[in-house]
Amino acid sequence: xxxxxxxxxxxxxxxxxxxxxxxxxxxxxxxxxxxxxxxxxxxxxxxxxxxxxxxxxxxxxxxxxxxxxxxxxxxxxxxxxxxxxxxxxxxxxxxxxxxxxxxxxxxxxxxxxxxxxxxxxxxxxxxxxxxxxxxxxxxxxxxxxxxxxxxxxxxxxxxxxxxxxxxxxxxxxxxxxxxxxxxxxxxxxxxxxxxxxxxxxxxxxxxxxxxxxxxxxxxxxxxxxxxxxxxxxxxxxxxxxxxxxxxxxxxxxxxxxxxxxxxxxxxxxxxxxxxxxxxxxxxx
Amino acid sequence: xxxxxxxxxxxxxxxxxxxxxxxxxxxxxxxxxxxxxxxxxxxxxxxxxxxxxxxxxxxxxxxxxxxxxxxxxxxxxxxxxxxxxxxxxxxxxxxxxxxxxxxxxxxxxxxxxxxxxxxxxxxxxxxxxxxxxxxxxxxxxxxxxxxxxxxxxxxxxxxxxxxxxxxxxxxxxxxxxxxxxxxxxxxxxxxxxxxxxxxxxxxxxxxxxxxxxxxxxxxxxxxxxxxxxxxxxxxxxxxxxxxxxxxxxxxxxxxxxxxxxxxxxxxxxxxxxxxxxxxxxxxx
Amino acid sequence: xxxxxxxxxxxxxxxxxxxxxxxxxxxxxxxxxxxxxxxxxxxxxxxxxxxxxxxxxxxxxxxxxxxxxxxxxxxxxxxxxxxxxxxxxxxxxxxxxxxxxxxxxxxxxxxxxxxxxxxxxxxxxxxxxxxxxxxxxxxxxxxxxxxxxxxxxxxxxxxxxxxxxxxxxxxxxxxxxxxxxxxxxxxxxxxxxxxxxxxxxxxxxxxxxxxxxxxxxxxxxxxxxxxxxxxxxxxxxxxxxxxxxxxxxxxxxxxxxxxxxxxxxxxxxxxxxxxxxxxxxxxx
Numbered sequence: 001x002x003x004x005x006x007x008x009x010x011x012x013x014x015x016x017x018x019x020x021x022x023x024x025x026x027x028x029x030x031x032x033x034x035x036x037x038x039x040x041x042x043x044x045x046x047x048x049x050x051x052x053x054x055x056x057x058x059x060x061x062x063x064x065x066x067x068x069x070x071x072x073x074x075x076x077x078x079x080x081x082x083x084x085x086x087x088x089x090x091x092x093x094x095x096x097x098x099x100x101x102x103x104x105x106x107x108x109x110x111x112x113x114x115x116x117x118x119x120x121x122x123x124x125x126x127x128x129x130x131x132x133x134x135x136x137x138x139x140x141x142x143x144x145x146x147x148x149x150x151x152x153x154x155x156x157x158x159x160x161x162x163x164x165x166x167x168x169x170x171x172x173x174x175x176x177x178x179x180x181x182x183x184x185x186x187x188x189x190x191x192x193x194x195x196x197x198x199x200x201x202x203x204x205x206x207x208x209x210x211x212x213x214x215x216x217x218x219x220x221x222x223x224x225x226x227x228x229x230x231x232x233x234x235x236x237x238x239x240x241x242x243x244x245x246x247x248x249x250x251x252x253x254x255x256x257x258x259x260x261x262x263x264x265x266x267x268x269x270x271x272x273x274x275x276x277x278x279x280x281x282x283x284x
Numbered sequence: 285x286x287x288x289x290x291x292x293x294x295x296x297x298x299x300x301x302x303x304x305x306x307x308x309x310x311x312x313x314x315x316x317x318x319x320x321x322x323x324x325x326x327x328x329x330x331x332x333x334x335x336x337x338x339x340x341x342x343x344x345x346x347x348x349x350x351x352x353x354x355x356x357x358x359x360x361x362x363x364x365x366x367x368x369x370x371x372x373x374x375x376x377x378x379x380x381x382x383x384x385x386x387x388x389x390x391x392x393x394x395x396x397x398x399x400x401x402x403x404x405x406x407x408x409x410x411x412x413x414x415x416x417x418x419x420x421x422x423x424x425x426x427x428x429x430x431x432x433x434x435x436x437x438x439x440x441x442x443x444x445x446x447x448x449x450x451x452x453x454x455x456x457x458x459x460x461x462x463x464x465x466x467x468x469x470x471x472x473x474x475x476x477x478x479x480x481x482x483x484x485x486x487x488x489x490x491x492x493x494x495x496x497x498x499x500x501x502x503x504x505x506x507x508x509x510x511x512x513x514x515x516x517x518x519x520x521x522x523x524x525x526x527x528x529x530x531x532x533x534x535x536x537x538x539x540x541x542x543x544x545x546x547x548x549x550x551x552x553x554x555x556x557x558x559x560x561x562x563x564x565x566x567x568x
Numbered sequence: 569x570x571x572x573x574x575x576x577x578x579x580x581x582x583x584x585x586x587x588x589x590x591x592x593x594x595x596x597x598x599x600x601x602x603x604x605x606x607x608x609x610x611x612x613x614x615x616x617x618x619x620x621x622x623x624x625x626x627x628x629x630x631x632x633x634x635x636x637x638x639x640x641x642x643x644x645x646x647x648x649x650x651x652x653x654x655x656x657x658x659x660x661x662x663x664x665x666x667x668x669x670x671x672x673x674x675x676x677x678x679x680x681x682x683x684x685x686x687x688x689x690x691x692x693x694x695x696x697x698x699x700x701x702x703x704x705x706x707x708x709x710x711x712x713x714x715x716x717x718x719x720x721x722x723x724x725x726x727x728x729x730x731x732x733x734x735x736x737x738x739x740x741x742x743x744x745x746x747x748x749x750x751x752x753x754x755x756x757x758x759x760x761x762x763x764x765x766x767x768x769x770x771x772x773x774x775x776x777x778x779x780x781x782x783x784x785x786x787x788x789x790x791x792x793x794x795x796x797x798x799x800x801x802x803x804x805x806x807x808x809x810x811x812x813x814x815x816x817x818x819x820x821x822x823x824x825x826x827x828x829x830x831x832x833x834x835x836x837x838x839x840x841x842x843x844x845x846x847x848x849x850x851x852x
Contacts, residue, residue, distance in 0.1 A: 125758070146758060165514035167521040177525070178750040182462040183488050189521045190409070190430060191513060204751050229759060230733035230840055236831070237735040237757045241745070263520070272514055449798035451805040461809070466746040467772050473805045474693070474714060475797060547804070556798055 089138025165272025373422025449556025657706025733840025
């Protein structure tokens, strides 16, 4: 698998540091790298082939974030990337949605909500290094970061849920509105639009576009800039903007789970998913 | 009247279908065309000379929308245009406002609110084909649609209420904010600004600008694209974004009527309207 | 002091009127000019060297605004500028924040809140003539106006609070969101970014950019355009958009004072301020 990289090699490349100061952690699904002398950590999503978000994957990311936040007070910034340079994340694991286990489905959705809550409200400055496409739930992960750098490759970012016959939950569509504005978001959500890098930059979906081989190093550079801002003030400022949206989901978390499960179990939605899976199979 | 078109001829032109499959309905004020084999309907505003919105006109549009929604489940998209290609709608019928009948005035305003509620929340994907100017209340109708295509002719779109000495209600000014952003909306509302097509596109007031003779056909093309999206998901997504604003008006509907009637009956406002009507008379 | 201008000379220059019709008022901190025959007033911030906002300065501006609003019903527009053409306002007077008097600190913050409440909700159309930099609290003053004209000189505008180790209060960060959109505001607040004129225009921070010697005359020209709009309708429209944000602060005014005082008295924040003041001293 050429696309899988051992993150520490990248850190060495970028920071010219001996491996000795690097600690690598996390299970197979998420790899984290911490340098005990450096304020920037790296987190690599690593669920081949496409980083689809299963219950376990959502929990792994949330848990890895908690570890860095709680155990490494010297870390102020995080670069979030994918072990597969051609895809950031393809979104929810469709096997969680198609003919779902009725006990697991609400637990799965909660793990996805909790990932948003954790990542969107993280005390860390989070920089998404988007080398490959970030679709639906994968786009949510990228949107929850503080800053997005995308590759100039022919990749896409967006919420294409309606094309699959499902609807993004309110907290994802509201986050898209905050990111690209009401009207662009409304049209994109209605049509399930995916954005190419140039378009994505133009509408504010991403903050920077660079050549493919510069995404990771630019992300580390940005992460270092963010780490220089007095952390206390930056975190207060971030919470002031984001906490209201996190609280809104927390207040409606049970209802959102119920609505999601009812929607997914609808016959028409299952039919749409079946068609979509058949199409995926034919394409592979 | 050269500007009045029989819509069905346009449908024939666009869809190359025999008239036999087309049903034409509605009274004189609003003409609707339904093809029993096609998911796109057409609704033509037809109150000469300028489609001004009287009590009867508002009710006619609302009622025509309800008919399509309730009686034609196969219809998923609607093209909304004007029988007068030089004006989409000039806004509220000023004779409803100047020296108003005290019993009719609240009923009139309610019919205008109800038109917004119905159109903004329609299950149909609504495409405004704006061949001519869409002013004040006429702009509200265009803004309530899902997508706006404007002619490159020298026409204008906007809320010019302050120039007449009145203020757009909160639900219209909030819709302008969602459409073009807070600051552009704030300045435009303060100054009663009207936008030319190029400016309108730039600020996001409209979504597409095409040559005058392509507005209708492009609108039908868009309507077909929207009709291809799984309807259930598209409608859930639309309601998720728009229902809160509809509910906000519904909760304050009586108060909004009271405020509007008090404002209109103010002596200064009546004086402003008198001046405006005199100016219109002199221009015609 | 070359940078200090007697405002009336400017009025004479712009309006070609004899001084006899001009009344000049206000104490040393704020100079106001009223022409009894003209709907545009001028207010000049005049606390050398950098118009930093002390308790007295905030109160002086609020009080000058009240005077014009209450005593001069024929005034509909206000041009707000600085007696120092190289700086509009450098923001809060840092001596109010560093080792603060515990009794004065809450009173100071209230005077700053009250300035926002008065200026943002003023019945006057307020045009900021930004010839020099408008930083932090000084940017708040500019943002509270209805329209901003900036010089093309190499000056900056923005909220750089995080760089000093403090965070802008919710009502200032929300105003930035309304002004430049959520994402631009989020990044700018996080990084404490200051914008050069061209950038500021591009993101909507200001509404117009003109050559340095045209800022004042363009501001007067704009002020006259705004004064032509029927005042009643313009004010209702303005309140409709802004009152909700003013009310939100008024409801939380005591809590905001408490939070601010606690934050400022934090040891880390005092340390950041000490460093910042040392840096200022070294630069001067």
